[in-house]
Amino acid sequence: MSAIIQDNNFSRVPTELAYLSLRSALNRYQKPTAELDAHELKVILDEAHRQYQLENLILNAPEAQGVVVPEQRQQAALQEVQARYDDEQTFHDDIARNGMNIENFQQALQRELYIEAILERVGANAPAVEEHELKAYYHTNPDKFNAPEMRTVRHILITVNPDYPENTYEAARERLLNLATRLRRDLKRFEKLAHKYSECPSALQGGLIGKVLKGQLFPSLDATLFTMRENQLSGIVESEMGFHLLYCEKIHPAGNIPLVEARPKILELLQNRRRQIYQKNWIKQLQQQAANLENV
Template identity: 40%
Template sequence: MSQLIETGVAYLALKAAQRLYGKAPAALEVAEFERVQSIAQQQHQLETRVLAAPEARDVMVPPATVEAAMQEIRGRYPNEEDFSGDLARNGLEEASFAAALERELKVDAIMEKVGTRAEGVSEMDVDLYYQYHPEQFRRPETRLARHILITINESIAENTRAEAGKRIAVIQARLAKEPQRFEEQALKHSECPTALDGGKLGDLPRGKLFPELDKALFELKAGEVSGVLESELGFHVLRCDAITEANVLGYDQAKQHIRKLLEQKRKRVCQQAWVKGLVDRK
């Protein structure tokens, strides 16, 4: 039994270390390690209470589910040796890791079972949420934007400020006459990774770009190309592909999202109250 507890805590400590610090337990600082161990111990004790509760009766995790979860985790490693080595460094072996994973999946299944007790969401609940949270359904104006970037680097002959300025001016003049060539020119000349996607920046609301670019983008009409612009990255030319006006998401469009949101919230409240009851019965 002691060995099972140690394995379970090691598994939870591994997850906590990755979640909180992005590191394996062995790489943690002393204070980080102590915090992770404390969290893992507390979580293991709580899970033990969950597994001993009446609601745990008849909850089973099919072996195929455990195996699928194991395969998904294995797939994160280049090979089996790396997977086994990582387990060993964290005080685990494959069999004990699978047992800890099955335990976690069973706890999740019990919590889902408890969550089914949550109060249902009515049409009136959905309607009231929509009426009392209008700010959540307002959509700002957005611009579908592309750009071409020529960087400034005085140590590279073709990217000195003067040369970069000449290059971007030629590109801008070409696109002012033929804006439909923007994607082609971005692929050929842009020094931004977006060049591979024709310079596409995406559908942007105000405030997502450097201020000088943002201002210019929201002054363009759909299909227009900007003049030469400068940011701390270098020189740019922008094109506004399309404009989506500010709008309010209608009730029919929002109601499915609202229902799911309320259902999840009520399920969490139900689960938290149940867990609190377990803790209070110490």
Template identity: 40%
Template sequence: MSAQVYYELKAALALFSKSPGALEDAESKRVKAVARRYTEIEAVVLSSPEAQGVCLADGAVDKAIAEIRGRYEDEGGFTLELEAAGLDLTSLTTALQRDLLVEAVMERVGARAGTVDDTEAEIFYYAHVDRFRAPERRTVRHILVTVNEQYPDNRREVASRRIREICKRLNNKPERFEEQAMKHSECPTALNGGLLGEMPRGTLYPELDAVLFEMKAGQLSDVVESEIGFHLLRCDAIQPERTLSYAEVAESLRQQLTEERSRKDARRWLTELLKRTSGEVVTS
């Protein structure tokens, strides 16, 4: 029973970000069905030959409990949540241990598929080369003067005057941008000379994005207004859209393909295992 209760808690949080007691009737029915399925899978997996000899790393359960505790403001809230779900620390520990063992068995089964080698990864790369397009990126710095009517220095009229004075100074001496950012910008990036970094389209406020991607490398913008205040931008460099080379993606691609193969093989094994034991098929 503790496994069912634990999986109800896990499913309620995962599906609806609620404790089981806060669920609507329809939500509760779905959570109970998912929990029953998890419980069935747990029993089948841990009874399989592949589960023999599987052990958890030292401290794995304690780490999992600590992560759950960390979601609550204090120990009292954690304890109340467990009680509301029909669990205590002992039953939670037991349920977590079994849950983690299921994951460990699935990892063991998946590992039997082996790693994807360089040849397989390279074939995948050239067959799907369009997936490896890197969008245009621009290295940008900015100076921000916020608008806040509660503060005299940040009232709209004053803020506008301040940023335009900075803009005037920079038009005369553009090399002073980083110095002016450190002195006047109200963004944390001021500490690094206003550096926002390499930005693809769609990352900044729309008003800033539209201006930045019309600028030339080294160009200083006019004053740009966003919902938080007034900005000056400097486009330091332009990295054009390009296709990443195989060498750039090889390591991460091999890892990704290996993980995908492992998951597929583990799901295939679980499907067959459930067919043999109950005639049911896992579809996801």
């Protein structure tokens, strides 16, 4: 196949092969086909040719009948490819160098999504993961289920903006001092006051930031939060955003994640592995059947 490509000219290559070559170049080398050297070009052309033959087997399998790809999924996939380019014109120029226009590029992309949908259908027939397999994975991989200390935190933010009298540096700090005084008399009002006064989108959830690990917040907030006791209000903390009051709502100590919490992720992992194995075995059967027909 590579013998028909001269100077990265894909004009005589079938659209599907041109598309697979472009996809391979982006995935393997993170650059369009026009920028490949001779060795890289040979690699992606060989890869595209093998993939093209395999995809034809999948498309002609009985399991392909009745498979439909939603329009929304097609549009999302097109946008994902375009996002790899600096601009839309660069994208169009590159597919043109690969012997395609936007219409047949979309057709080739639709073909790819159709194949993915067929494989999803096949994978759905894989046997379900049994409970004893899930437990065995959990107990034989203890290092995967160590949880560092986390803290559930809420905050009230008053931003600093000299253009507004109530948000000058001094005024913002004074406003938060007044809120701190009120909260020290009744900390149970934190959510209500955060909802009313905080200038962070988290105000809608009563100032809830959520469960955080050490190192996730601004350094000044992080340093304060991880020295606080549970159910404690901080003093005023300054960050790049402005002034904060932190409320350490709960401390989640480091330790092993219990099986009941780890179960959904383990189940997803093992089921995905099982689907992939089932798909690979199905493809091997297709290849074997094709080889048998050739030998008849």
